[in-house]
Amino acid sequence: METNNTPTNPRITAKQLKSGMRIFFIITTLTLTLIFIFTASKETLFALKQVNYLFLGLTTLVCILRLYFECLRLQVLGSALGKKISLKRTAEFTFGGYFLSILPFGVGGLPLQFYILMKEKFSFGESGTVIVMRGITYLLAFVFAIPVIIYYRNIFESSGLKMLSGYILVVYSIFLILFTLAMWKTEWIKTQINKLSNFFILKHKDKFASWISKLADEIENFKLGFKKCCTHGIYKFLLVILLSGVSLLCFVLMVPLLFRSLGVSVPIVETSIIQFILTFLLMFSPSPGGSGIAEGAGFLLFNSYCPKCLMGVFIVLWRFFTYYTGVIIGGIFILKLLTETNKK
Secondary structure (H helix, E strand, O other): OOOOOOOOOOOOOHHHHHHHHHHHHHHHHHHHHHHHHHOOOOHHHHHHHOOOHHHHHHHHHHHHHHHHHHHHHHHHHHHOOOOOHHHHHHHHHHHHHHHHHOOOHHHHHHHEEEHHHHHHHOOHHHOOOOOOOOHHHHHHHHHHHHHHHHHHHHHHHHHHHHOOOOOOHHHHHHHHHHHHHHHHHHHHHHHHHHHHOOOOOOOOHHHHHHHHHHHHHHHHHHHHHHHHHOOOOOHHHHHHHHHHHHHHHHHHOOOOOHHHOOOOOHHHHHHHHHHHHHHHHHOOOOOHHHOOHHHHHHHHHHHHOOOOOHHHHHHHHHHHHHHHHHHHHHHHHHHHHHHHHHHO
16 A cells, blocks of 8 residues: 655754754764863864874765765665665665754754655655665665674774664664564554554544554555565665665775874774774764764763773764765755745
């Protein structure tokens, strides 16, 4: 059963955007200011004169490649479902999601991504399949990193890394259980949801029941899309997993490259693993764009690898290449999209 294929405008108000941006800038500014207060010194200016522009250029190149692979894997994933996503819509989807992640938990990105895919003639169920599968391919790419993580397991002796790894393990275990139930115990889930809804005495109970029914239908649509990916589009689906792994590799390699650009030699694999852990941690950050949490966690986990006088500079560059770049580009695309929408 497919749902209505007519796209509706993403339900993100100007007030929500302004509020999210305000909170994001305030938290980020305060956090970075505190880091600079406790780390900056006369040695910082001297160290900045020693910046290695070759490695800074390599970091920029790897950042661009990472963003390119992010767009490419979305196009291939759409192709696995027998649909074509234009380059323009791919960029809007990817970078628009970055920009709207400045809202708490990144909730603003989902309505926009549904809207963009439905403009490309995806049904609501197919759009949901693409969005979920895009996340799942990252998790599947994680499998390739397990042998490396096991080999370098000594870095988890840090209490901070142990705690973060435990948190990630719990969250993704819950997600895996829910995904498994949705795929193989769909009818049981529908029954349990209906039972749960009977406990609620709501003023608009009929609307709630209708919402539950639509949710069950979309679970069925997701199953159909997933099966289509794993049968007719299996090679393209495997290619998406490979592209996800390459994108993730580019992402984590930016950390050791940034350290080298600041003249600091660090263990490449160890610092990449830390970035890998932070990547999955920040996917569930409650603060807008992970502001405050990302800078604080980065400071705590990379502090032992970086001279104190350069720590503030590293955090700013680290966040710029791994996050702010996508947000800036996304802001341009969102502005253009809103302009086009308002003209219609």
